[in-house]
Amino acid sequence: MNNLVMPVGEEGKAKALSGFLARLLELGVVDSMVLPVMTVPGIMTYLMARDPELIREKAEPFAAVMPVNAGSPVARTVSKKPRGRIGALLKPCEVRALVELVKLKQASPDNLLIIGIDCTGTVDRNEYKKAYPDTSHLDLREACKVCLNPSPPDTAFPGINIGHIGLDDEDALLVSLSTGLDPGVAAVVEELGFESDGSLADRRRSAIAALREERDCAHREFFLNSRAEQNGGGIESIARLLAACTGCRNCRVACPVCYCRECIFDGDVFDYETRQLLRRADRKGGIKIPGDTLLYHLTRMNHMSLSCVACGMCQDACPENINLFSLFARVADRTQSLLEYVPGRSQEDALPFTTFREDELEPR
Amino acid sequence: MGIGGGTGMESSVGFEPKIVAFLCNWCTYTGADLAGVSRIQYPSNVRPIRVMCSGSVDPMYILKALLDGADGVLIGGCHGGDCHYVNGNYKARRRIAVLREVLDELGIGSERVWFRFISASEGALFADTVKEMVDSLKSLGPNPTKAMWIT
Numbered sequence: 001m002n003n004l005v006m007p008v009g010e011e012g013k014a015k016a017l018s019g020f021l022a023r024l025l026e027l028g029v030v031d032s033m034v035l036p037v038m039t040v041p042g043i044m045t046y047l048m049a050r051d052p053e054l055i056r057e058k059a060e061p062f063a064a065v066m067p068v069n070a071g072s073p074v075a076r077t078v079s080k081k082p083r084g085r086i087g088a089l090l091k092p093c094e095v096r097a098l099v100e101l102v103k104l105k106q107a108s109p110d111n112l113l114i115i116g117i118d119c120t121g122t123v124d125r126n127e128y129k130k131a132y133p134d135t136s137h138l139d140l141r142e143a144c145k146v147c148l149n150p151s152p153p154d155t156a157f158p159g160i161n162i163g164h165i166g167l168d169d170e171d172a173l174l175v176s177l178s179t180g181l182d183p184g185v186a187a188v189v190e191e192l193g194f195e196s197d198g199s200l201a202d203r204r205r206s207a208i209a210a211l212r213e214e215r216d217c218a219h220r221e222f223f224l225n226s227r228a229e230q231n232g233g234g235i236e237s238i239a240r241l242l243a244a245c246t247g248c249r250n251c252r253v254a255c256p257v258c259y260c261r262e263c264i265f266d267g268d269v270f271d272y273e274t275r276q277l278l279r280r281a282d283r284k285g286g287i288k289i290p291g292d293t294l295l296y297h298l299t300r301m302n303h304m305s306l307s308c309v310a311c312g313m314c315q316d317a318c319p320e321n322i323n324l325f326s327l328f329a330r331v332a333d334r335t336q337s338l339l340e341y342v343p344g345r346s347q348e349d350a351l352p353f354t355t356f357r358e359d360e361l362e363p364r
Numbered sequence: 365m366g367i368g369g370g371t372g373m374e375s376s377v378g379f380e381p382k383i384v385a386f387l388c389n390w391c392t393y394t395g396a397d398l399a400g401v402s403r404i405q406y407p408s409n410v411r412p413i414r415v416m417c418s419g420s421v422d423p424m425y426i427l428k429a430l431l432d433g434a435d436g437v438l439i440g441g442c443h444g445g446d447c448h449y450v451n452g453n454y455k456a457r458r459r460i461a462v463l464r465e466v467l468d469e470l471g472i473g474s475e476r477v478w479f480r481f482i483s484a485s486e487g488a489l490f491a492d493t494v495k496e497m498v499d500s501l502k503s504l505g506p507n508p509t510k511a512m513w514i515t
Binding site: 283285286287288294295305331339357358 | 423424511
């Protein structure tokens, strides 16, 4: 790990970082750079830039809003006949989602240069749009309030991390080059003339630890509240919480780690014949249509909860404002601790469903 | 009446649980067959579905059975080291362990899902497992999803 200090001039941190990203593109380190930009005032999107000037003009690397978890669209840029190298500036939960997709063989890591950036939280995108440009007073999204990973994982990819937590008073950003980084890339970055400095890295590390500690309490409280809100056990209580589901599947689309190319719920299994529906309706007195919504959520939890990076995009996507995040985060926390898996931490940790130990999980 | 519609016909008096059983072709299904040809008596509450490997049973199918009103789901796989496909049974064990966590965290409870390793030569074990499961499900009572239509 090589920690460099990027000086920030009068134009501010956003411009300094945009300039750095544009420079990487100009110097041929990457063939294109994916980064958040402002399309129209208040509306953020991601841009896959080929023109460095577009980056200098439009980039908004610090905007506290997240329209999509970019992990999955970035994975898609290198999922089919990958060539060249795509750079991407990603928030910690986006990096972690991307790591999961790489492990699921849906992206080629050799064709990516991931530039992770610290994130202290994002706000609701609709509120952001309304309040823009004065967005500093907005409340963080529920998922961000209890996020324990404000910094990108050091071990996820051989890439670059941009640090700013705890460095608000500094006219500098921390640029960390990870150990396995392509020497060609490292050489180009080192030639930009940033100085090496360990003290900023130490300050950032302790600020992150403090933030995590603060959020750890909120995190535990959030889980307790969510369990209490469910108001007793039984399948009826969970059916009530999900009763408003219209089966739109937006949560599945927004979920960066819901990985199947074709969902089982879109397949023949759920393309019922009338007689099948009638038989079920007969047994139960009637059936909700569109149906299988409870089954859909429970199945999704089984399929993706081990890789859930707790980004909360499912909840943002829900037109019925169902509290999906609390349910999915709770379940993910349980299943991940059962199999001692930390999604997005490293490409080396095998996906739990692809491996096993002979002596585990007994009694069945 | 709440979210359950239902006919109200189900009561725990004379309640006979329905068990959907996903049985591995190479071991438990053959074990069940052995129980039959050996004339071992066991309750007829089980509806076997032959699958090629316990590792091929997606949790979706287990959940679907449970939400459609099955009182229990039994998944039968080979003993450790005996899987015809090398390690499908170990992977099934992980999947089902995860399913149980999901059900428990959401307060649904995982006691209706049983996963057992039963070999082709263990007809008696299959029969005993079904007996044990039927007893356990009888004391649990009917699955509330039988009369629930918002699944």
